[in-house]
Amino acid sequence: MQVMTQDSAIKKSITWCRENLFSSPTNGLATVILLFLLIKFITVVASWLFFNATFVGDNRDACNQGGACWVFIKTRIDQFIYGFYPNAERWRVNLVLAAFASTIGFWFFTANKSKRFLGFWTFLLFPILSWNVLRGSNFSLTSVETAKWGGVFLTLMVSTVGIVCSLPLGIILALGRQSKMPAIKTISVLFIELWRGVPLITVLFMSSVMLPLFFPEGVQFDKLLRALIGVALFSSAYMAEVVRGGLQAIPKGQFEAAQAIGLSYWQSMRSVIMPQALKMVIPGIVNTFIGLFKDTTLVAIIGMFDLLGIIQAATTDPDWLGFTLEGYVFAAIFFWLCCYTMSKYSQFLERKLHTGH
Amino acid sequence: MNDKQSTIVKAKDVHKWYGEFHVLNSINLDVAKGEKIVICGPSGSGKSTFIRCLNRLEEHQKGQIIIDGVELTNDLKGIEKIRREVGMVFQSFNLFPHLTIMENLCLAPIWVRKTPKKEAEAQAMEYLNRVKIADQAHKFPGQLSGGQQQRVAIARALCMNPRIMLFDEPTSALDPEMIKEVLDVMIELAHSGMTMLCVTHEMGFAKTIADRVVFMDKGEIVEVNSPEKLFNSPQNERTKLFLDQILLH
Numbered sequence: 101m102q103v104m105t106q107d108s109a110i111k112k113s114i115t116w117c118r119e120n121l122f123s124s125p126t127n128g129l130a131t132v133i134l135l136f137l138l139i140k141f142i143t144v145v146a147s148w149l150f151f152n153a154t155f156v157g158d159n160r161d162a163c164n165q166g167g168a169c170w171v172f173i174k175t176r177i178d179q180f181i182y183g184f185y186p187n188a189e190r191w192r193v194n195l196v197l198a199a200f201a202s203t204i205g206f207w208f209f210t211a212n213k214s215k216r217f218l219g220f221w222t223f224l225l226f227p228i229l230s231w232n233v234l235r236g237s238n239f240s241l242t243s244v245e246t247a248k249w250g251g252v253f254l255t256l257m258v259s260t261v262g263i264v265c266s267l268p269l270g271i272i273l274a275l276g277r278q279s280k281m282p283a284i285k286t287i288s289v290l291f292i293e294l295w296r297g298v299p300l301i302t303v304l305f306m307s308s309v310m311l312p313l314f315f316p317e318g319v320q321f322d323k324l325l326r327a328l329i330g331v332a333l334f335s336s337a338y339m340a341e342v343v344r345g346g347l348q349a350i351p352k353g354q355f356e357a358a359q360a361i362g363l364s365y366w367q368s369m370r371s372v373i374m375p376q377a378l379k380m381v382i383p384g385i386v387n388t389f390i391g392l393f394k395d396t397t398l399v400a401i402i403g404m405f406d407l408l409g410i411i412q413a414a415t416t417d418p419d420w421l422g423f424t425l426e427g428y429v430f431a432a433i434f435f436w437l438c439c440y441t442m443s444k445y446s447q448f449l450e451r452k453l454h455t456g457h
Numbered sequence: 458m459n460d461k462q463s464t465i466v467k468a469k470d471v472h473k474w475y476g477e478f479h480v481l482n483s484i485n486l487d488v489a490k491g492e493k494i495v496i497c498g499p500s501g502s503g504k505s506t507f508i509r510c511l512n513r514l515e516e517h518q519k520g521q522i523i524i525d526g527v528e529l530t531n532d533l534k535g536i537e538k539i540r541r542e543v544g545m546v547f548q549s550f551n552l553f554p555h556l557t558i559m560e561n562l563c564l565a566p567i568w569v570r571k572t573p574k575k576e577a578e579a580q581a582m583e584y585l586n587r588v589k590i591a592d593q594a595h596k597f598p599g600q601l602s603g604g605q606q607q608r609v610a611i612a613r614a615l616c617m618n619p620r621i622m623l624f625d626e627p628t629s630a631l632d633p634e635m636i637k638e639v640l641d642v643m644i645e646l647a648h649s650g651m652t653m654l655c656v657t658h659e660m661g662f663a664k665t666i667a668d669r670v671v672f673m674d675k676g677e678i679v680e681v682n683s684p685e686k687l688f689n690s691p692q693n694e695r696t697k698l699f700l701d702q703i704l705l706h
Contacts, residue, residue, distance in 0.1 A: 351549075353547060354551060354553065356514050356547070356551065357553070358553075359514060359540065360514065360540060360543075360544070360614075361544075361564070361569070361613065361617060363565060367568050371568065375555050379555065455599055
């Protein structure tokens with residue numbers, strides 16, 4: 101019996117191959133050539149990544165097998181994660197990262213009722229507390245200048261601030277742009293068009309070089325904080341246009357029905373219009389998030405060492421010259437994992453929010 | 458009918474223009490508490506625009522509209538107050554597709570009237586029973602038929618305990634076999650004493666419940682009369698022409 105089913109399974113796959121891969125002499129030839137190239141490519145890549153790669157050792161002499169030298173990543177991994185944050189104080193970064201991870205977890209598993217406190221924590225308490233813990237000027241912690249922050253930790257920080265700020269700001273700007281009040285409308289349009297028309301590099305340069313010139317003497321304003329504000333405002337302009345796209349797709353009848361049952365403007369936006377508009381533009385929102393996440397690497401040009409910046413710095417270390425490829429592959433894997441996770445989550449969200457219409 | 462105290466809707470010399478187009482031309486209409494008015498007329502006659510003016514979905518540019526003692530002006534508080542007292546049912550249902558039926562019904566009572574959730578749900582259930590759709594309470598609008606959706610829309614408007622109900626062609630978007638279930642609900646509502654203004658071409662419905670039928674054409678009220686008189690012996694040529702057309706089709 102089992103042999104029979106196995107037989108038929110084989111037969112099935114043979115028919116499939118015949119129909120799809122070898123339906124004509126040309127197609128057959130193409131299949132063979134492509135298969136050859138594919139195998140060749142995979143062997144080369146896999147042998148570099150794994151089979152000929154070096155995983156054990158603690159200096160470049162260990163790497164003599166012709167493949168990737170992961171020892172380079174291994175000896176540097178702490179720096180890639182924490183930047184130049186002092187060794188003894190890294191528990192503070194871990195603490196904040198753990199709190200960050202738990203906050204995300206709570207958003208998934210908390211009932212709607214307690215979301216109000218969670219929002220208060222996420223958008224107000226958590227950012228202020230983490231800044232203080234990391235910067236360390238209060239709580240009798242050793243002060244760690246933001247110039248020493250870096251690596252994965254800085255990348256996550258800049259992108260999270262950008263992502264978390266851009267959505268609410270973007271919503272407000274999108275509503276402002278649709279407002280009937282001329283002043284609010286003009287301000288929103290100007291803001292959006294100004295920020296959207298300027299490259300992020302320019303924004304970062306302005307925030308780090310030009311802005312301090314306008315400060316009164318003696319006023320200090322942290323460079324990282326300035327960059328964070330720049331990134332947040334920049335991304336909110338993009339987000340505003342994505343959200344506006346969603347708003348325009350909502351039928352007029354929804355606005356009218358909300359008005360007719362007596363909801364005020366803000367009530368109808370909050371419970372009727374926005375939930376539908378945002379759901380519709382989830383792909384666009386996540387697209388902006390992913391773009392922003394990768395754009396955070398630009399902070400390197402104002403002298404901050406995000407993951408990519410610190411990897412680049414490490415490849416110029418005389419002890420490790422010539423391992424640029426390993427560094428970039430590592431960065432690529434990290435970025436891809438993060439972006440793919442966001443993409444998957446957005447697909448899950450779309451399915452979950454689908455209500456059959 | 459002329460008793461001032463019982464007048465709940467008062468429109469006095471109401472005008473509205475869309476650019477050059479005079480869509481409402483001196484509309485005068487008093488509706489008494491508990492009265493049922495059916496408004497009919499050819500398309501483009503301004504009948505929908507008129508009842509949409511009554512809860513300020515459209516703005517009138519001249520004249521006076523007084524609903525339950527409150528005049529409709531640009532004052533937002535007044536508009537919101539009136540909208541709480543005036544329920545509306547649309548041609549295209551306009552249920553909120555991202556909320557369940559129950560959430561659709563409870564939204565306004567909870568947010569606007571500040572009714573406790575339990576109470577709002579109990580009341581919603583009562584109205585769902587009245588429109589005979591209680592078993593669908595936890596579905597989403599997209600899972601219901603057109604007739605069911607329109608009955609939910611009526612229940613949603615009723616959940617605010619309005620004093621006046623406006624219907625803007627409630628059966629025009631429905632498949633023929635679903636029209637009756639919606640009209641039955643409206644007839645039952647009429648018998649309960651609700652003040653109703655309906656824009657509709659359902660002449661049978663008008664004959665059953667209307668106290669007066671208003672015939673509008675080109676932005677004007679051409680003729681107002683009891684359904685028997687208006688349908689059987691129309692006084693105005695335009696009314697005759699319109700009735701001939703809809704009865705012949």
